[in-house]
Amino acid sequence: MTERDPVSVLLPTMEWNTACEQLAAQLKPDDELLVVCDSERDPVAGHDPPEGVRILVAGEPEGCSGKANALAHGMRRARHDRFVWTDDDFERDPDWLDRLVAAGERHGPATAIPFFGGGGWWRPFEPWCGALFAVLCYLQFGGVADTAWGGGVTFTRSELTVPVPAFVAELRTVLSDDYLLTERLPEVHAVRGLVMRVAVPGTHRAVYHRLVRFGRIVGVNSGWWPWLKLSSLLLVGGFLSPLGTVVSLVVGFGVVYAWLGLGRANFLFSPAGVLLLPLLTVTAMVADTFEWGGRRYRFPESGAVEVLDG
Structure with missing residues (x-):
């Protein structure tokens, strides 16, 4: 060009x-x-x-x-x-x-x-x-x-x-x-x-703050019900048919990873994510404070951003 x-x-x-x-x-x-x-x-x-x-x-x-x-x-x-x-x-x-x-x-x-x-x-x-x-x-x-x-x-x-x-x-x-x-x-x-x-940094602290920030952005702007419904359905399906859920998730995400050419094996952790998604949703609903880029923010349900420190 x-x-x-x-x-x-x-x-x-x-x-x-x-x-x-x-x-x-x-x-x-x-x-x-x-x-x-x-x-x-x-x-x-x-x-x-x-x-x-x-x-x-x-x-x-x-x-x-x-x-x-x-x-x-x-x-x-x-x-x-x-x-x-x-x-x-x-x-x-x-x-x-x-x-x-x-x-x-x-x-x-x-x-x-x-x-x-x-x-x-x-x-x-x-x-x-x-x-x-x-x-x-x-x-x-x-x-x-x-x-x-x-x-x-x-x-x-x-x-x-x-x-x-x-x-x-x-x-x-x-x-x-x-x-x-x-x-x-x-x-x-x-x-x-x-x-x-x-x-993405893999430390516990970095992952926690990234997920809370992501969850708050989606939940505050678009509502929490879709998150709650999806995570609950996945969790219930996992308990009703654990083997089928594990196999379906691993195979399904394996196809996605291959299709996108990612060349990674983390699709094997997708079943663990099912167990953690409800916890993530509830945590993001409750915790309105997080760190991002060296600053601490509060993002309440009102949508008004508060910069707490930097």
Whole structure:
């Protein structure tokens, strides 16, 4: 691909890292990479950026997540009509940016597909929160259809259903940038050739806070009943037919892992996830405080984000 729209790539991060290097190398002459940090104290703030890269300081978040605050600041400073949002926790092929933008030009708003994989305590949750989420995005099925993943998504100013200034103001009130962007795009094309592997830390503490955050985002925004119903049905099915459930889950998730080309054996832990899903649901309903990106947040049923410390 030799010609495409110039893009403003927004990358919230605290330090100059592999993602910065990879994205800077993929820029066309008219592109810009906006590396957005929180404060002048962040290591990346003092980095001497290459051509096409600007380092912005967003300031501390108030009433929103640090990432949403960074994206809001980047959207306000961006020069181009087309945006790309991305994260610093996965690696990209040399043509990643071109392929994502090409899909956006061809289909409208377009998103890469995340697969959240890891070891340790994440293993029993990986089939459900990693592979199942990825395959539903891949197939554009159910409640996951048209989901915009903030780790790799492109859209233009005119494709938003609200003006950019209004969208920026909304970003400064939310926990989940992905959820808001999904709400503000009429439809989102999933780029099946861009299944991105995002490494998830496997410590007990990291997994707990990730799951509570994920559960709160879904439950507070979409209601708890679908979660409770699904986890209860799976648990009851497991008790009524334990062997059949184990075999069905292992075979089913094995097919999903093979189809997505994941090359991992964590699908074997899918039966354990059935036992833990009800516990996860109840925990996320009760625990409204969690850590994310070095900050502690409270996300109550009201949906008002509280930044407790950072």
